[in-house]
Amino acid sequence: MNIDAYFERLRDAARRAGFTLTVYGQAGEWELPLLKREPESKGPRLYLSSGIHGDEPAGPMALLDLLRRDAFPRGAAYTIFPLLNPRALAIGTRETPEGLDLNRDYGPEPRSHEIRAHLAAMGDQVFDLTLCLHEDYDGEGFYLFAHQREEVGTDFPALALEAAAAVMPIDPRTEIDEMPAREGRVHPPPSVADPNRADLPEALRLFHHHKASVVMTTETPSGQDLDLRRRTQGAVVEKVLARFLEKGIS
Ligand SMILES: [Zn+2]
Secondary structure, eight states: OOHHHHHHHHHHHHHHTTOEEEEEEEETTEEEEEEEEOOSSOOOEEEEEEOSSTTOTHHHHHHHHHHHTTOSOSSSEEEEEOOSOHHHHHHTOSSOTTOOOGGGOOSSSOOSHHHHHHHHHHTTOOOSEEEEEEEETTOSSBEEEEEEOTTOOSOHHHHHHHHHHTTSOBOOOSEETTEEEETTEEOOOGGGGOTTOTTOOHHHHHHHHSOOSEEEEEEEETTSOHHHHHHHHHHHHHHHHHHHHHHTTO
């Protein structure tokens, strides 16, 4: 990915859509952008992120598409980290140039500069719903990982899968990343949710430390056409956010 070109487009689209872009750190030659937009009165706190794996461009592109179309619904407080790992995105690798998988660095003592900066930028904020956008080379269609608290009435993963299915097939595998899966939903065993793991992923950090009621990780298959992948990610985000703003967690 051309990071400089992406950053410029992001800055422009964010401004037009009423978001404030601040820089929360530096990664190599690139600045790390954080987008925020507050509602006029109180609203749900929504968190989105992408670009933590440098060989997964559909997420950052989908978030840029949504900004350009001004498609983030009004009435919510947004915290968006669209470019978590620019050094890896620049060279198209999953890991940083040092070989670190940043999505395994949210434990008590992060090793990477990027994730220390990310955690400092988040502080102890509480979020209601979080979406982390990913891709998978082994993917055979769209799928997701989700954690919902018991009080949540709406089946947000089902909504996400419905939105994705309108654009591309759902991953038919019954085992994904060595975990049981069914109709595009991965069901991690309880041990995966240990909040003190050194290799904690971002989504579980958001679930345990930032108290999100709905935590989802979306995955598009890298083998599919990139345009289709970014449209799928965008459709999922739009549908989930629209429902959350309409009905909250009920
Ligand atoms: Zn990923």
